[in-house]
Amino acid sequence: MRKSAAPFLLALALPLAALAQAPVQYSLAFPNAVHHEARITVVFAEVPAAGPLQVRMARSSPGRYALHEFAKNVYDVQATDSKGQPLTVTRPDSYGWDVSGHDGTVRFTYTLFGDRTDGTYAGIDQRHAHLNMPATLAYARGLEQRPAEVKFELPTDWQVATQLRPDANGTYYAPHLQYLMDSPTSLGAQQRRTWQTLGRTIEMSVLHEGTAAELDAYVEQSKKVVQEAAAIFGGLPEYDFGRYTFVANYLPQTSSDGMEHRNSTSLTSNRPLRGAGALDNLGTVAHEFFHSWNVERIRPRDLEPFDFERANMSNSLWFAEGFTQYYGELLLRRAGIYTDEQYCQEALNGLVGAMLNSPGAARFSPVQMSQQAPFVDAAAAIDPNNRGNTYLSYYYIGGANALALDLELRQNHKTTLDAYMRAVWQQHGQTQRTYAPANPYTLTDLQRILGEVSKDTAFAGRFFRQHLLGHELPKFDQLLAPAGLLVRRAKAGQASLVARLSFNPADSTATVGSTLVGSPLYQAGLDREDVVRKIDGQRLTSAKALPELLAAHKPGDVLTVEYRTRGGIRTAPVTLAEDPTLEVVTYETARRPVTRAMKKFRAEWLSGKAKSFYPKPQPEDKDVSG
Structure with missing residues (x-):
């Protein structure tokens, strides 16, 4: 057992009497917000006398899997006892x-710097504060099971958006450290829209520079997404304090991100709530809301509980994130936000193209890709790597396998991925205990349930063995054909180097x-940072020169490339390849005949489910506040 994890695990075993101990009290003030600083005070009372109080900043954050070392932005640390003595x-x-040297009370005060507004860090300025709690709040080892009370000292025009429970005395409550750290909070001039769906309160609390009408239209689209997600699982989760909150920051200084949490999600983007920006932001809404089932309540055992003092590795991010990636885009189609053609362009092209053209997908499994998260999930490093040839994001490799599995279940097993997700939910998500899943899943559980839903344990074993534990690529051309969808080369017959070259004017x-x-330059012996001087005897006089040169050739042509490498000036013959970019199009777009069976299959897969799930109009699905 790792030393760093031992105090946390011991805390889980504390007797129930420990829950009656004094809460940890936090106070956050922003006297120097213009310079991105918060002044934070934590009061630890009834501290055991034995040994020093071990105060820590988290090193990792729920939903992120790499180390972030949040203590780097903490300074001006002071501590006093109950009498104010240092x-x-x-x-x-x-x-x-x-x-x-404390007397049972430690008043711990520090300054926090934060100037990155996203789902991982803290962003503070004179307009707002967007706080990811592991990046913001210090905690004490051994006191993890105590409740927390948080008070925000705010400018007069700021309000609070959070999944923390508001209490009558102006404080916000978390039952224990795990919940506290899972509760992103936005402070600022909030614009709120609240509605009821299936007896649950959903709210969207937004900072943005657009109009109220733009926000209203955006919320209407979000409502459709919520309804379609609920239809998949047969209802909404029991939100712990009666509501689910979209904590949204769409101000110009924000970084694009979405981060799932138990009863909320942190949404950040500098794109406005209109046009293409609204569509892009809605994709994040759909993905993150699906997480309120998948990964928040349907949770892999190797992430439960989350350890804030180390990188957290899971074997199951292909399912937790990848299947969510698939459903996030599918929800937009079922909600009527995408057409069939847009769904192909925005969702299927990326999944199918990445899966079939990535060297990494052909050599490593989705489980192995999941294990790479501590190195790739917003992890910072300065040394070069070879991930272009060894890695495909668990979002894409998982999403592509979700697509393949859904189509295979529909074609060969008279069931759907929706039914599979409902079964996983019922067995491993629906029952919660102390704000956590009572029965987190393992890979064996996921395979077993697939066998139950498909009524074919041999198929389930084979799919896991070949596609999830192995790296056999799905046959998307065969799987998509029954829906009247065609996989084809997007630039058929066009010659390509299959490489990225940066022009040096x-x-x-x-x-x-x-x-x-396998690409032409790789085969010819060129590598990263080599400099191409001439192609076919010609200088590249502009960024457009290379595509113009290639347009005059066809795949299979051999061109001489002169280049500078670490070993000096060299020349090499390069055989051009056909551009490998793939696209998925409807048979209608490809001008192929579409049968009635194809239309039926496609409709059953892509059409909205909310209307059939809601037996009659839902009068409660309306705004309850503005």
Whole structure:
């Protein structure tokens, strides 16, 4: 057992009497918000006398799997006892402080700097504060099971948006540290829209610069997404404090992100709530809301409970994130936000193209891709890597397998992926205990349930063995054909180097990016940072010169490339390939005949389910506040 994890695991075993101990009290003020600072005070009362109090900042964050070392933005640390007397503070490691000599009370105060508004960090300025709690709040080892009370000292025009429970005394409540750290909070001039669906309160609390009409239209589209998601699972979850909150920040200074949480999601984007920006943002709404089932309540055992002091690795992100990626886009189609053609362009092209053209997908399994999350999920490193040839995001490899499984279940087993997700929900998500899943799943559980839903345990074993534990690629051309959808080359017959080259106007050269296994430049021996000087004897006089040159050739033509590598100036013959970009189009677009069976299959797959799920109009599905 790792030393860093031991205190946390011991905390889980505390007797129930520990729950009656004094809550941890937080106070957040923003006297220097213009310079991105918050002043935070934490009061730990009834602290055990034995040894120093070990105060820590999280090193990782729920929904993220890499280390982020949030202590790097903490300074001006002070600690006093109940009488205001200074206490001794030492640094045992890079992310903690040990406080000695206390009288049972420790008042721990620090300054937090935060200037990145997204789902992982803290963004503070004179307009707002968008706070991911692991990046914001210090905690004490051994006190993880105590409730927390949070008070925000706010400018007069700021309001609070959070999944924390508001209490009558102006504070916000979390039952324990896991819930507290899972509760993103937005502070600012909120614009709120609240409605009821299936007896649940849903609210969208938004910071944006657009009009009220734009927000109203955006909320109407979001309502459709919520209804379609509920139809998949047969209802909405029991939200712990009676509501689900979209904590949304669409101000210009924000970074695009979405981060799932138990009763809320953090949505950040600098794109406005109109036009293409609204559509892009709705995709995040759909993806994150689906997470309120998948990964928040339907949770892999290897992520439960989350450990804030280390990188958290899971074998199941292909399911937790990848299947959610599939459903996020599917919800937009079922809600009528996408047409069939848009769904192909916005969703299927990416999944099918990435899966079939990625070298990594052909050599590593979705389970192995999931295990890479601590190295790729917003992880920072400065050394080059070879992920272009070894990695495909678990979002895409999982989403592509979800697509393949859904189509295979529909074609060969008279059931659907919707039915599979409902069964997983019923067995591993519906029952919750102490704000956590009572029965988190394993890979074995997911395979077993697939066998039950398909009524074919041999098929379930084979699918897992070949596609999830193995890396056999789905046959998308065969799987999509019954829906009247065609997989084809988007640029058939066009010659390509299958490489990214950055034009250098200073000397009419082009720098090579990472070369993919099997691509023309890889085969010819060129590598990253090599500089192409001439192709077919010609200088590249502009960024348009290369596509113009290639347009005069066909796949299979051999061109001489002169380039500068680490070994000097060299030349090599390069055989052009056909552009590998794939697209999925409807048979109508491809001008192929579409049968009645194809139309029926496609409609049963892509059409909205909410109307059949709601037996009659829902009078409660309306605004209850503005």
